[in-house]
Amino acid sequence: MWRAASRLGAAVGPGRQPTRALAMSPWPFSATPRDYSVPNESWSREMRRLFDHYSCLCDTEEQQQSAGWCKFPSYNRSLKHAAGGKYLSKMVQAKARLFTRNIEEPGAGFEYAVFLNKQEKTSVTIFQPGHLLEGPPGHLHGGAIATIIDSSTGTLAGALLGPSMTANLNINYRSPIPLGNVVLIHCKVDQTEGRKTFMSCQITSSDGDKLHTEATGLFLSINLGRLFGA
Numbered sequence: 581m582w583r584a585a586s587r588l589g590a591a592v593g594p595g596r597q598p599t600r601a602l603a604m605s606p607w608p609f610s611a612t613p614r615d616y617s618v619p620n621e622s623w624s625r626e627m628r629r630l631f632d633h634y635s636c637l638c639d640t641e642e643q644q645q646s647a648g649w650c651k652f653p654s655y656n657r658s659l660k661h662a663a664g665g666k667y668l669s670k671m672v673q674a675k676a677r678l679f680t681r682n683i684e685e686p687g688a689g690f691e692y693a694v695f696l697n698k699q700e701k702t703s704v705t706i707f708q709p710g711h712l713l714e715g716p717p718g719h720l721h722g723g724a725i726a727t728i729i730d731s732s733t734g735t736l737a738g739a740l741l742g743p744s745m746t747a748n749l750n751i752n753y754r755s756p757i758p759l760g761n762v763v764l765i766h767c768k769v770d771q772t773e774g775r776k777t778f779m780s781c782q783i784t785s786s787d788g789d790k791l792h793t794e795a796t797g798l799f800l801s802i803n804l805g806r807l808f809g810a
């Protein structure tokens with residue numbers, strides 16, 4: 581991992597602090613990673629209500645201990661996820677952006693926040709799909725549904741196992757999702773076998789009454805260095 585990072589020209593390694601190095605860097609980038617999964621002006625009342633509800637479950641250290649919930653930060657680059665929010669390098673993939681965070685207009689694309697319960701190996705994503713994600717008239721594109729499922733299950737797999745990749749995803753689309761409607765994406769780990777983690781996922785309306793989508797997926801933990809040819 582360290583070897584792969586140094587191949588990227590990163591100022592990381594045992595005993596080295598990339599964020600501090602960045603603070604002294606001449607590059608015009610922020611050293612503080614922006615968390616995109618926080619309320620903005622496009623969030624509906626329902627989206628904010630759900631955000632507050634899950635945030636309350638993980639408000640204090642004490643509550644985190646008992647309930648096991650925490651909000652997972654969401655950056656706009658997967659390299660930052662891999663490095664715990666820090667920049668690994670300014671030079672590599674400078675234009676690369678995480679697919680779900682590359683529409684800049686608030687509310688136009690994927691507005692979401694992931695809450696994890698590591699003890700129970702579950703997560704809930706609150707998701708408000710924007711108007712640029714249209715498939716059937718007025719409704720969410722099936723590929724966008726697959727994307728948010730992949731991101732939600734992938735985040736849970738990544739948080740529990742470290743770097744991992746989707747090997748398989750099976751999706752049953754049960755009822756269309758209207759654009760702008762807030763939905764919940766419930767993910768859980770069904771089974772772990774060595775490097776393999778089998779997950780399942782359901783998308784429901786925010787009151788839980790309507791089932792929109794069901795999915796299962798297989799994630800394989802990987803050596804991140806392999807992605808960079810190490």
Ligand SMILES: CCCCC/C=C\C/C=C\C/C=C\C/C=C\CCCC(=O)SCCNC(=O)CCNC(=O)[C@H](O)C(C)(C)COP(=O)(O)OP(=O)(O)OC[C@H]1O[C@@H](n2cnc3c(N)ncnc32)[C@H](O)[C@@H]1OP(=O)(O)O
Binds near residue numbers: 739746800
């Ligand atoms: C991406 C890393 C980022 C790091 C992140 C760190 C923390 C994460 C935290 C937050 C993340 C934030 C956001 C997350 C957002 C999005 C997540 C998106 C994830 C993706 O969007 S990711 C892109 C799509 N994804 C691919 O692009 C994969 C292409 N693919 C491959 O790279 C290889 O294919 C790989 C690595 C999957 C396996 O390769 P490999 O060489 O390591 O393993 P191998 O083939 O030997 O298989 C070992 C055992 O798994 C079984 N097996 C394999 N594949 C199977 C299948 N499909 N069905 C059933 N069983 C299967 C074999 O049968 C064998 O089983 P057995 O051991 O029993 O014989």
